[in-house]
Amino acid sequence: RIRRYKWEVKYEYKSPDCFRKVVITINGRTPGPTIQARQNDTVIVELKNSLLTENVAIHWHGIRQIGTPWADGTEGVTQCPILPGETFTYKFVVDRPGTYLYHAHYGMQREAGLYGSIRVSLPEGESEPYAYDYDRSIILNDWFHRSAFEQAAGLSSIPFQWVGEPQSLLIQGKGRFNCSSLNSPSLNVGTICNETNPECSPYVIAVIPGKTYRLRISSLTALSALSFQIEGHNMTVVEADGHNVEPFVVQNLFIYSGETYSVLIKADQNPTRNYWATTNIVSRNATFTTPPGLAILNYYPNHPKRSPPTTPPSGPLWNDVGSRLNQSLAIKARKGFIIPPPQSADRMIVMLNTQNNVSGNVRWSVNKVTYTLPHIPYLIALKENITSAFDQTPPPDGYDFKNYDIFSVAENKSYTIRNGVYRLNFNSTVDIILQNANSLSNKTSETHPWHLHGHDFWVLGYGEGKFDIYNDPKKYNLVNPIMKNTVPVHRYGWTALRFRADNPGAWAFHCHIESHFYMGMGVVFAEGIERLGELPSSIKGCVHRK
Numbered sequence: 001r002i003r004r005y006k007w008e009v010k011y012e013y014k015s016p017d018c019f020r021k022v023v024i025t026i027n028g029r030t031p032g033p034t035i036q037a038r039q040n041d042t043v044i045v046e047l048k049n050s051l052l053t054e055n056v057a058i059h060w061h062g063i064r065q066i067g068t069p070w071a072d073g074t075e076g077v078t079q080c081p082i083l084p085g086e087t088f089t090y091k092f093v094v095d096r097p098g099t100y101l102y103h104a105h106y107g108m109q110r111e112a113g114l115y116g117s118i119r120v121s122l123p124e125g126e127s128e129p130y131a132y133d134y135d136r137s138i139i140l141n142d143w144f145h146r147s148a149f150e151q152a153a154g155l156s157s158i159p160f161q162w163v164g165e166p167q168s169l170l171i172q173g174k175g176r177f178n179c180s181s182l183n184s185p186s187l188n189v190g191t192i193c194n195e196t197n198p199e200c201s202p203y204v205i206a207v208i209p210g211k212t213y214r215l216r217i218s219s220l221t222a223l224s225a226l227s228f229q230i231e232g233h234n235m236t237v238v239e240a241d242g243h244n245v246e247p248f249v250v251q252n253l254f255i256y257s258g259e260t261y262s263v264l265i266k267a268d269q270n271p272t273r274n275y276w277a278t279t280n281i282v283s284r285n286a287t288f289t290t291p292p293g294l295a296i297l298n299y300y301p302n303h304p305k306r307s308p309p310t311t312p313p314s315g316p317l318w319n320d321v322g323s324r325l326n327q328s329l330a331i332k333a334r335k336g337f338i339i340p341p342p343q344s345a346d347r348m349i350v351m352l353n354t355q356n357n358v359s360g361n362v363r364w365s366v367n368k369v370t371y372t373l374p375h376i377p378y379l380i381a382l383k384e385n386i387t388s389a390f391d392q393t394p395p396p397d398g399y400d401f402k403n404y405d406i407f408s409v410a411e412n413k414s415y416t417i418r419n420g421v422y423r424l425n426f427n428s429t430v431d432i433i434l435q436n437a438n439s440l441s442n443k444t445s446e447t448h449p450w451h452l453h454g455h456d457f458w459v460l461g462y463g464e465g466k467f468d469i470y471n472d473p474k475k476y477n478l479v480n481p482i483m484k485n486t487v488p489v490h491r492y493g494w495t496a497l498r499f500r501a502d503n504p505g506a507w508a509f510h511c512h513i514e515s516h517f518y519m520g521m522g523v524v525f526a527e528g529i530e531r532l533g534e535l536p537s538s539i540k541g542c543v544h545r546k
């Protein structure tokens, strides 16, 4: 079946957390419309860019784009941007059931509100290996009052201006900012910030007592790692990034930007009241800057706006790394749905993640290379052999394992801004070890969610400290590893992934923290380009050749 959508992308004033600002909407909404399809359907999105002064591109996050690498929506990698006034058509097949996302992949537009859900169900007549009565999609997000432009300008300024912690957390596009905390008397608080605006009334998850709900929880935060919980209700995790998980029960679900999970909850508590659903920032200390996000789990027939009689549960400690690592370790592929990984790899790339000062700019680097996107997208440059488009020297496969101290602040020597690609042999098996390190602040290491385009990878292991290339691979889980497209690298730790380079195209692999990607934290893989037929001319608007 074909699922056809017609979208118009625009700027509009909205108040998702009661504070009015200019946001990017799709057909008047943020989050945008949910794409609903069945496995093997073709999705066609006709996208009109009505931003007037700004380009756009939309990435279909978790959809592998097998055979359609030009539809991945990554500006600078797979397509030229869609110019103001232009209409661009994305056409791709959703080949697997599960929970996916879409969002802007141009500048920092995701932060401005350009995002939404993709829900792919099984073919008619087939059912999941778990039972539920109803299905809901809930996107978690963090929200900043400064515009994406101001943030981007600060990040690329000397001196550097960090974006700071978000002003609020949104649950399915709704949050609450405390308007009385605005400290500028010159602001006309009543019109800019209004806590009685219905746009910022809490999101309501309505449930019928006794029924089981599949909640598809996903995160598209610009910065924050989150914990999500529902007061008085345990959650059974059954899906992660489109793959069935061996079920496990949590009270707090830790979720990183770019991840999706399905959890089952049963409405089996006292039905005469409502309950809080809350989300909190973890991994960064936002205790004094960002209030928790609140939604209401509404037991029918209580009034949906009736506040629960309790105070919202406080989340886990922000710096409890152990619990987060334990959840990462608990995720295994579900019995009967295990896709066995190749038992060995053809190539290992160890990626040291560092924060550096590069000629006065604060940047993030992988093996001493901090990334910048070329003007001509890689897919086009590679296919049409435009060698002047980007640096033909690939970035390094490793770092100085012996001498580099991951627990110290980087020395800032010999870091370069570059745009070379990793060329992978078609159909080869590649191991990626993401190695975390100390940032520019003493005794600080941040959590980074890495997202791979065009593939799912097996998550072979997580560890603390420096990855030992001789001994740690012996501890890989080669029996029932989960496949994902986004994975956290915990502080001072490492994460090992394996994937098969079997999807012809050019694919971004990057930190899903929007400002970190903007600050150079990403790489590009290319494979099987020679197998591609002619590229659609609609992606080539920015390429002018004699």
Ligand SMILES: O=C1O[C@H]([C@@H](O)CO)C(O)=C1O
Pocket: 162, 355, 362, 439, 440, 441, 446, 516, 519
């Ligand atoms: O990229 C970042 O920069 C700041 C800080 O390290 C420097 O201000 C921060 O917390 C980041 O995640």
